[in-house]
Amino acid sequence: MPLPDQPHAPHLLGIEPLPLSRIEAILDRAAQFQRQPPPRTLAGKRLLLLFYEASTRTRTSFEVAARRLGAETVSVTPGSSSIEKGESLLDTVYTLRAMAIDGIVVRHSSSGAPHLVAAHVDVPVINAGDGMHEHPTQALLDAFTIRRHRGTIAGLRVAIIGDVLHSRVARSNLLLLSRLGAEVRLCGPRTLLPPEFAAYGDHVRLSWDLEDALNGADVVMVLRIQMERMKESFFPSEAEYVARYSVTPARMRAARPDAIVMHPGPMIRGVEISAEVADSPQSVIREQVENGVLIRMAVLHELLVCHEPHP
Amino acid sequence: MNLILKNGRLFDPQLSLDRVGDVVLQDDRVRGLGPDIAASGPGVIDCTGLIIAPGFIDLHVHLREPGFEYKETIETGTRAAAAGGFTAVCAMPNTQPVTDNAGATEHIARRARELGHARVYPIGAITEGSRGERLAAIGGMCQAGAVGFSDDGRPVMNAQILRRALEYASMYGVPVIEHAEDLNLSAGGSMHAGARSLQLGLRGISSASEAAMVARDILLAEESGAHIHIAHLSTAASARLVRAAKARGVRVTAEVTPHHLILCDEDVVDYDTNFKMNPPLRGAADREAVIAALADGTIDAIATDHAPHAGHEKQQEFDRAPFGIIGLETALPLVLRLVESGRVSLARIVDALSSSPARIFNLRGGRLEAGALADLTVFDPSREWIYDPARGLSKSRNSPFAGWRLRGAAVHTIVGGRVVWSATARPPES
Structure with missing residues (x-):
C-alpha cells in the first residue's frame, strides 16, 4: 500500500502534499465537467461518507457529485452509528472496510484523522475537512471560482478575513492560492491570527487591520466567526468584532471595484459580513456552492477512475 | 560472591x-x-x-503498576531499565490507585526487590489522589521508601498547596518534583505552539506554560529554602530561570529527557502519535538551549520520562491519543550523540546519568570507588x-x-x- 502523502498515493489529504500537476488536473477536469455533462464513470462504485462532524453543505455536495458520476453513497454520521457508542475511529474503519467500498470521504473534528484512516485502508481517502488542519476540496473550489472570474490566480491579491487560527479553509486556501501565485493577506484579531502564520511563505501578509487587508484586494474571502470564540476570550463581544472586522459596503470601497466576495459558509449575515455585501453583484457565494459539486466530481473522478488501485 | x-x-x-x-x-x-x-x-x-561507570539512575519512569499492567509492569519496566543500563529508576505515582500512601509505596518497593532487576525508588504523590487539594501522607511514604514527591502529569496549580508541600517535604530532606505546566495556558494543546502546530492544525502548548510554573516554583523554593526539582525541563525560558536561580543559591534542580535533547517540533510529521508527549517536542531554539543547559550543569540530570502506552491507545487521532513515549532502552545511545557532535562532554553525560541524579535525590550509588x-x-x-x-x-x-x-x-x-x-x-x- 502506498504511504499517505506520497505524490502517487490515491488520496486527497490536503493541499500541502498535492503536486501542482494534480491541482491543475482537478481544476481542468472540473472545467470540462462544467462544459459538458459528466459521464457516469463511477457506475457500480460505492463511496463511504464518514462524517464525524456535523455538515450539511459538504456532505450533500459530495453526495450529489458522487451520484452524478453514477456512484452509490453510504453515509455514516454521528448519532447514526457506533461513533456515538465510543468505538475508536480505526475500529469503525476496519468494520466498514469489509463492506466493499471504493473510496472514503472523511470529515472529522480532529486534525489528521483522515491521515490515520488513509494509513489503514487500501482505497482512496478524501479529506472533507479535518479539525483546524485542511479542507482541500473547499480550497480547490475557491480557486476554481476565482479562476472563472479572473482567468488566472497569479498576481491576485486575496484577503482572507476572520478566525484564521481555527480555520482549515484559511489554511488550505493559503497553501493553494499562494502556490498558484497569489498574494494572500490574512486578517483578523491578533488572538485569532498568530504571527507564526508568516512562516507559510513570502506571499503571505498578516494584518490586524481590515482596511489595510482590503486595500486593492481582488478577492475578499470572509470566514465564519463562531461565537464560542467569544466565550474563550479570543475577543470581547460580537459588537466589538463587528465594529472592527465585519465586511461592509463602506469597507469594500478599499478593495478593487471589481473585487469578488467569497464565503465558505455557513454565513451569519450582520456579523462577519453585512447582508448588502453578501447579496451584492460582487458576491459569488452561491456560485461557490455550485462549483463545489463540480470540483468534488473532478476529485472523485481523478482518484477513483484515473488512479485505479494497482492489482 | x-x-x-x-x-x-x-x-x-x-x-x-x-x-x-x-x-x-x-x-x-x-x-x-x-x-x-x-x-x-x-x-x-x-x-x-x-x-x-557508576550505575545509571533514571529519576523519572512510569512503571504503570498497579492499575495499568497492560502498558507495563514493575517486572517489564525494570528489565527494560536494566537493558538500557539503568541500575535504578524512580517510579512515578500516577498509578491506579495513585501512590499516595505508605502501603502503596511499600508495595512497589517490595515488588521490585523481589524481582531483582533494576532498583526502584518510589515517588509519592504530593496530594491525595494527585487531585491538587490536600497533602498526601508525605511522612508515612518517606518511611516506606519514597525518595521524592510529585503529582506528575497533574501540576499543582494551587501555589499555596505547593508551598506547603515544599515546606513539609523539606523536613524529610526530599525534593518536591514539579511537572511544570500552567494548565490554563496549555489547555487543549497536543504539541508545541509554533509554526508547525499551526500548519498541522493542532492546538499548541506554549513554552510559557512551562516557564511560568518554573518561575513560580523557583520563587516558592527560594522563599521556603526547600528543594524543588523541575521534571523534564524543555524550554529555553525555563533553562534561563533555573540558571539564574541556581546562581543566587536557590535549591532548584532539573532534569531533561533524551527526546527533548534530540528531537524538536519539526519532527512531528504525519500525525504520528509516537511524537506526542508532555511536555511536547519544543522548537529548535529550545532544543539548543536545553543542550547548552545540560552541558553547563544548569540541568543536573538526564531522565527518560519513560511512559508506556498500548498500541490501541496510541493509534488514535493525534489530539485524542495519550501523551508519552518509552525511553529506557534508547536513552544512552541518544544522549551519546551529543558527545559525538561535540556539544556535551562524555564526563557530563555520564555524570548526568549517574552521580548527579544520586546526589540531588540523595540516593545510594552514583560512585565508583572502594566501599x-x-x-x-x-x-x-x-x-x-x-x-x-x-x-x-x-x-x-x-x-x-x-x-x-x-x-x-x-x-x-x-x-x-x-x-x-x-x-x-x-x-x-x-
Missing part, C-alpha cells in the same frame, strides 16, 4: 576518575579498583574497550545497532526512534554486585 571487571575504562567524572583498570566487587560493594588485578575464571568479566555500592553500568560507546521496539523488553512500543541506527549500548548492568543484565542476553538479530 566476588566479581572482577577486567581491563575496562574506569570512569567517574565526579571523582575525576578516567583510566583503564579493573574493579573488584565483593557482595554488594566495590572492594577496590586496581591497575592489573591478576584473576581469571568464573566471576571475571572482560571489559576491554568498555566503559565502567561504594556495587551498582555499575558497563557500556560500549561505539556499538552500533538498529532499534526495534518490538524486540525491546518494555511491554509497550510507543517510541519515535523505531528504526533508528543507534551507537552505544549497555553491555553489563550490575546491581548490588550482581549482573542483572548482559548484552548477550539480547535475542539474536532476526
Whole structure:
C-alpha cells in the first residue's frame, strides 16, 4: 500500500502534499465537467461518507457529485452509528472496510484523522475537512471560482478575513492560492491570527487591520466567526468584532471595484459580513456552492477512475 | 560472591576518575579498583574497550503498576531499565490507585526487590489522589521508601498547596518534583505552539506554560529554602530561570529527557502519535538551549520520562491519543550523540546519568570507588545497532526512534554486585 502523502498515493489529504500537476488536473477536469455533462464513470462504485462532524453543505455536495458520476453513497454520521457508542475511529474503519467500498470521504473534528484512516485502508481517502488542519476540496473550489472570474490566480491579491487560527479553509486556501501565485493577506484579531502564520511563505501578509487587508484586494474571502470564540476570550463581544472586522459596503470601497466576495459558509449575515455585501453583484457565494459539486466530481473522478488501485 | 571487571575504562567524572583498570566487587560493594588485578575464571568479566561507570539512575519512569499492567509492569519496566543500563529508576505515582500512601509505596518497593532487576525508588504523590487539594501522607511514604514527591502529569496549580508541600517535604530532606505546566495556558494543546502546530492544525502548548510554573516554583523554593526539582525541563525560558536561580543559591534542580535533547517540533510529521508527549517536542531554539543547559550543569540530570502506552491507545487521532513515549532502552545511545557532535562532554553525560541524579535525590550509588555500592553500568560507546521496539523488553512500543541506527549500548548492568543484565542476553538479530 502506498504511504499517505506520497505524490502517487490515491488520496486527497490536503493541499500541502498535492503536486501542482494534480491541482491543475482537478481544476481542468472540473472545467470540462462544467462544459459538458459528466459521464457516469463511477457506475457500480460505492463511496463511504464518514462524517464525524456535523455538515450539511459538504456532505450533500459530495453526495450529489458522487451520484452524478453514477456512484452509490453510504453515509455514516454521528448519532447514526457506533461513533456515538465510543468505538475508536480505526475500529469503525476496519468494520466498514469489509463492506466493499471504493473510496472514503472523511470529515472529522480532529486534525489528521483522515491521515490515520488513509494509513489503514487500501482505497482512496478524501479529506472533507479535518479539525483546524485542511479542507482541500473547499480550497480547490475557491480557486476554481476565482479562476472563472479572473482567468488566472497569479498576481491576485486575496484577503482572507476572520478566525484564521481555527480555520482549515484559511489554511488550505493559503497553501493553494499562494502556490498558484497569489498574494494572500490574512486578517483578523491578533488572538485569532498568530504571527507564526508568516512562516507559510513570502506571499503571505498578516494584518490586524481590515482596511489595510482590503486595500486593492481582488478577492475578499470572509470566514465564519463562531461565537464560542467569544466565550474563550479570543475577543470581547460580537459588537466589538463587528465594529472592527465585519465586511461592509463602506469597507469594500478599499478593495478593487471589481473585487469578488467569497464565503465558505455557513454565513451569519450582520456579523462577519453585512447582508448588502453578501447579496451584492460582487458576491459569488452561491456560485461557490455550485462549483463545489463540480470540483468534488473532478476529485472523485481523478482518484477513483484515473488512479485505479494497482492489482 | 566476588566479581572482577577486567581491563575496562574506569570512569567517574565526579571523582575525576578516567583510566583503564579493573574493579573488584565483593557482595554488594566495590572492594577496590586496581591497575592489573591478576584473576581469571568464573566471576571475571572482560571489559576491554568498555566503559565502567557508576550505575545509571533514571529519576523519572512510569512503571504503570498497579492499575495499568497492560502498558507495563514493575517486572517489564525494570528489565527494560536494566537493558538500557539503568541500575535504578524512580517510579512515578500516577498509578491506579495513585501512590499516595505508605502501603502503596511499600508495595512497589517490595515488588521490585523481589524481582531483582533494576532498583526502584518510589515517588509519592504530593496530594491525595494527585487531585491538587490536600497533602498526601508525605511522612508515612518517606518511611516506606519514597525518595521524592510529585503529582506528575497533574501540576499543582494551587501555589499555596505547593508551598506547603515544599515546606513539609523539606523536613524529610526530599525534593518536591514539579511537572511544570500552567494548565490554563496549555489547555487543549497536543504539541508545541509554533509554526508547525499551526500548519498541522493542532492546538499548541506554549513554552510559557512551562516557564511560568518554573518561575513560580523557583520563587516558592527560594522563599521556603526547600528543594524543588523541575521534571523534564524543555524550554529555553525555563533553562534561563533555573540558571539564574541556581546562581543566587536557590535549591532548584532539573532534569531533561533524551527526546527533548534530540528531537524538536519539526519532527512531528504525519500525525504520528509516537511524537506526542508532555511536555511536547519544543522548537529548535529550545532544543539548543536545553543542550547548552545540560552541558553547563544548569540541568543536573538526564531522565527518560519513560511512559508506556498500548498500541490501541496510541493509534488514535493525534489530539485524542495519550501523551508519552518509552525511553529506557534508547536513552544512552541518544544522549551519546551529543558527545559525538561535540556539544556535551562524555564526563557530563555520564555524570548526568549517574552521580548527579544520586546526589540531588540523595540516593545510594552514583560512585565508583572502594566501599561504594556495587551498582555499575558497563557500556560500549561505539556499538552500533538498529532499534526495534518490538524486540525491546518494555511491554509497550510507543517510541519515535523505531528504526533508528543507534551507537552505544549497555553491555553489563550490575546491581548490588550482581549482573542483572548482559548484552548477550539480547535475542539474536532476526
